[in-house]
Amino acid sequence: MTSPRLDTATIGIISAEEAHLAHNYHPLPVVIARAEGSWVTDVEGKRYLDLLSAYSALNFGHLHPAIVSVAREQLGRLTLTSRAYHNDQLGLFADALAELCGKDLVLPMNTGAEAVETAIKTARAWAYRVKGVAADAATIIVADGNFHGRTTTIVGFSDDPTARDDFGPYGPGFVHVPFGDAAAIEAAIDENTAAVLLEPVQGEAGVVVPPEGYLRRVREVTAARNVLFIADEVQSGLGRVGYTFACEREDVVPDIYVLGKALGGGILPVSAIVADRDVLGVIRAGEHGSTFGGNPLAAAVGLRVVEMLSTGEFQQRARALGEHLDAALQTLVGHGVTAVRIAGLWAGIDIDPAVGTGREVAERLLGRGVLVKDTHGQTIRIAPPLVIRATELDWAVEQLRVVLQA
Numbered sequence: 001m002t003s004p005r006l007d008t009a010t011i012g013i014i015s016a017e018e019a020h021l022a023h024n025y026h027p028l029p030v031v032i033a034r035a036e037g038s039w040v041t042d043v044e045g046k047r048y049l050d051l052l053s054a055y056s057a058l059n060f061g062h063l064h065p066a067i068v069s070v071a072r073e074q075l076g077r078l079t080l081t082s083r084a085y086h087n088d089q090l091g092l093f094a095d096a097l098a099e100l101c102g103k104d105l106v107l108p109m110n111t112g113a114e115a116v117e118t119a120i121k122t123a124r125a126w127a128y129r130v131k132g133v134a135a136d137a138a139t140i141i142v143a144d145g146n147f148h149g150r151t152t153t154i155v156g157f158s159d160d161p162t163a164r165d166d167f168g169p170y171g172p173g174f175v176h177v178p179f180g181d182a183a184a185i186e187a188a189i190d191e192n193t194a195a196v197l198l199e200p201v202q203g204e205a206g207v208v209v210p211p212e213g214y215l216r217r218v219r220e221v222t223a224a225r226n227v228l229f230i231a232d233e234v235q236s237g238l239g240r241v242g243y244t245f246a247c248e249r250e251d252v253v254p255d256i257y258v259l260g261k262a263l264g265g266g267i268l269p270v271s272a273i274v275a276d277r278d279v280l281g282v283i284r285a286g287e288h289g290s291t292f293g294g295n296p297l298a299a300a301v302g303l304r305v306v307e308m309l310s311t312g313e314f315q316q317r318a319r320a321l322g323e324h325l326d327a328a329l330q331t332l333v334g335h336g337v338t339a340v341r342i343a344g345l346w347a348g349i350d351i352d353p354a355v356g357t358g359r360e361v362a363e364r365l366l367g368r369g370v371l372v373k374d375t376h377g378q379t380i381r382i383a384p385p386l387v388i389r390a391t392e393l394d395w396a397v398e399q400l401r402v403v404l405q406a
Contacts (some may be wrong), residue, residue, distance in 0.1 A: 005122045006026050007043075007044045007045060009031075009147065010029070010030070010031050010043060010044065010348075011044050013031045013043065014029060014031065021083050021267075023084075027365060028362060028366050028371070028373070029363070029366070030042050030048065030371070031043045031367055032048075035050070035062035035063060036061075036062050036063050036401075037061045037062060037063075037385065037387055037388075038050055038061055038062075038384060038385045038387060038388040038389075038392060039062075040062065040371070045183075046369070047223050047369065048369050048370065049369060049370050049371065049384075049388075049392055049395070049396055050062070050371050050384070050385065051370060051371055051382045051383065051384045051396055052252045052371055052381070052382075052383055053266075053374050053383045053384060053385050054261075054266065055203070055237045055261065055383065056203070056234075056236075056261050056262055056346070056383050057261040057262055057264065057266055058262070058266040058385055059238055059239050059240060059261075059262035059266075059314065059385065059386050060262070060265055060266065060268060060305070060308065060314065060385065060386060060387060061266070061385035061386070061388075062385070063266075064265065064266070064387070066304060066308060067265035067266070067301060067304050067305065067308075069268055070260055070300050070301060070303075070304045071238055071265075071267050071268075071292040071297065071300065071301050073237035073300075074089070074296060074300040074301070075297065077296075078296045078297075079295065079296060079297045080292065080295045080296070080297070081290050081295070081296065082291050082292075082295075083283065083289055083290075083291075083293070083294055087294075087296040087299070088296070089293075089296040089300045089303065090108070090294045090296065090299045090300035092299070092303050093106075093108070093294075093299035093300070093302045093303040093306070094106040094108070094299075095299075096214070096303055096306040096307065096310075097259075097272060097274060097302065097306050098274060098342075100244065100295075100306050100309060100310060101257050101274040102253065103274045103275055103276050103280075104275070104276045104277040104280070104281075104340070105274070105275060105277055105280040106272050106273075106274050106277070107122075107272060107273050107274075107280060107283065107288070108270070108271070108272045108290075108293045108294035108298070108299070108302075109260075109271045109272060109273075109290050109293040109384070110269045110270065110271055110290060110292050110293055110298075111149070111260060111269050111271055112148075112149055112232075112234035112235075112240050112260030112261060113149025113150060113151050113154060113273050114151075114271055114290065114293070114311070115146070115234065115258045115259065115260050115271035115272060115273050116148045116149050116151075116154060116232060116258055117149075117151055117153060117154070118199075118233070118258075118273050118288060119195075119197070119230050119232075119256050119258050119273045120153065120197070120365040121283075121287075121288055122158070122256065122273065122275070122279065122280060122282065122283060123138070123140060123194045123195035123197075123228050123230060123256070124138045124140075124173075124194055125283060125287075126194065126195075126279055126282045127192075127194035127195075128248040129282050130164045130278070130282060131194070131226060132339075133191070133192050133194065134192070137192045137193050138173060138192055138193075138194040139163070139173050139174065139175050139190075139193055139194065140157075140173060140174055140175070140193075140194055140195045140196070140197050140230075141174075141175045141176075141177055141185055141188050141189070141193060141195070141197070141227075142157050142174050142175070142176060142177075142196075142197050142198075143176070143177060143178070143179035143180075143198055143199070144159055144176055144177070144178050144179055145159065145160075145179050145205040145208065146158060146179070146197075146198075146199060146202065146205075147160070147163070147199070147202065147203065147204030147205065148197070148199070148232055148234075148240075150163060152167060152170070152171075153170075153171060155160030155167050155170075156168070156170030156174070157170075157174035157176070159176065160204075161242045175188050175193075179198075179208065179210065180203060180208075180210040180211050180214055181204075181214075182214050182217035182218050182221060183212075183302045184217055184224075185221060186221045186223060186225075188286070189221070189222075189225045189227055190356040193225070193227050194227065194228060195222075195227060195228035195229070195230050195255075196218060196222055196227060196228070196229055196230065197230040197232065197254075197274060198215075198218065198229075198230070198231060198232065199231075199232045199233075199235070199236060200215055200231055200233065200236050200241075200245070200246035200247050200249070201235075201236045201241060201246050201343045203235035203236065203345070203346075203381070204222075204235075204375060205376065205383065206207055206341065206348035206375055206376055206379040207341045207342065207343060207346055207347055207350065207381060208341060209341050209347030210342050210384070212250075212314060213250070215247060215249070215250040215252045216250045216252055218250070218252075219253075219254070222255075228256060228279065229252075229254040229256075230254060230255065230256040231245070231246075231247050231252075231256070231257055231258065231259060233245050233246060233247070233257055233258060233259055234258055234259060234261050234271070235261060235383075236343070237257070237259055237262070238259065238261070238262040238263060238305070238406070239262065239309060239310060239314040239315050239318050239344075239386055240262070240318060240343075240344055240345065240346050240383065240386075241318065241320055241321075241322075241343040241344030241345075241346055242315055242316075242318040242319030242343075242344035242345070242402070243315055243344070244309055244315060245257065247345065249343070250372065255275055255276070255279055256273055256275040256279060256280070257273065257274045257275070258271075258273050259271060259272050259274065260272075262305065263302050263305055264298065264302065264305070265301050265302075265304065265305045266303060267301050268297065268298060268301060268327075269298075270298045270301060270302045270305075271293075272302075312323060317345075317386050317387075318344040318386050320343060321345050321384075321386075321388065321390060321393065322343070322344040322345040322346070323381045324390050324393060325342065325345065325347060325382070325384075325397070326340070326342045326347070328393065328394060328397040329342070329349060329397060331401075332349075332397070332400065332401060332404060333402075335404060335405070336351065336352050336354075336355040336404025336405070337349055337351060337352065337404065338350045338351070338378075339351065344382050345383070345384055345386060345388075346382070347381070347382040347383075348365060348375075348379050348380075348381055348382075348383075349380050349381075349382065349400075350365040350377065350378055350379050351378050351379070351380065351404075352404075354387060355404055357374065357377060357378060358375065358376075358377060358378050358379050358380045359374045361380055361400075361403060361404075362374045362380055364403040364406070365399060365400060365403055368399040368402065368403065369399065370396050370399045370400070382396075384396075
């Protein structure tokens with residue numbers, strides 16, 4: 001089975017993009033013009049089931065009416081003040097998000113990478129001002145296979161050559177250990193360790209779920225050794241894995257939550273770190289900020305997202321639908337699929353090389369009206385909107401079955 005044949009309008013739009021856009025992405029050959037819920041429509045009127053959700057930024061689906069309504073209302077009132085002034089939305093958002101996380105303070109930013117950078121700065125400041133680490137000696141332990149963003153600091157501790165190569169020199173201060181190995185973290189901690197930074201489930205790596213007890217042991221070790229535990233929940237958090245946060249899978253509460261993507265409701269970029277006062281209180285006025293971080297439009301949207309999560313409805317849907325999806329996907333193992341990893345409504349599917357690459361399978365699924373994305377060669381990721389129906393998941397798995405058999 002080949003990739004879908006492109007229409008003239010699609011070819012023209014893609015050609016215009018390729019002529020003037022930097023080639024920092026390799027998108028699938030589809031041009032989306034409209035969307036609603038779990039479905040998108042291209043410029044030719046063809047509909048596709050979206051199983052990517054913009055890498056979990058669209059956990060609530062495209063144009064969720066409750067989020068759109070508050071965005072429209074706020075657009076007519078006030079969109080930006082900068083943090084030079086107060087606005088009437090930010091305090092409400094911060095209060096609600098802090099309560100959702102069970103923490104004291106919120107530091108709002110825009111993108112997930114900015115939030116990770118903010119967590120790194122906070123951990124270093126805490127190490128010097130609270131823990132007493134010598135100046136410029138603080139280190140942060142990270143896991144192999146991590147993906148925390150693409151700023152120069154972050155790619156400096158990535159082991160993915162595509163993200164890292166040719167962007168150096170890189171700053172020091174990061175120590176690598178294998179993901180899923182709590183003993184390696186314990187062994188790597190010394191007097192200069194400020195924090196351990198982890199994705200509770202590694203997303204870009206292919207939805208890699210750590211062994212049972214890993215997060216609990218990391219929490220025990222970091223607490224005992226006076227080291228901060230930073231959980232990057234940008235992709236895994238806010239309902240995706242069937243809980244508000246992926247750390248809840250093991251009843252773990254980190255020192256710092258890093259949040260983004262779905263926090264903006266699929267409307268605009270919203271991110272934040274959330275921690276208690278004894279940690280986040282180390283940041284002083286003027287030391288960190290963002291012109292757009294905490295803007296009133298973002299705060300109004302973020303508040304609505306928190307309100308929706310507070311009901312537990314979306315977390316429950318992710319758990320139930322994830323079990324349904326897992327059962328369907330397991331029937332493909334040995335039939336073009338070599339392994340399935342799933343956490344809530346989030347799956348990594350390893351494709352048998354005899355069938356094709358992950359990219360080839362994604363392109364074939366595109367031809368059958370299903371949108372997924374490949375990663376690391378042989379893996380495709382599925383992260384449907386949490387509003388998807390079980391029957392839609394069944395249809396999508398059937399399209400994958402057909403593609404694999406072909």
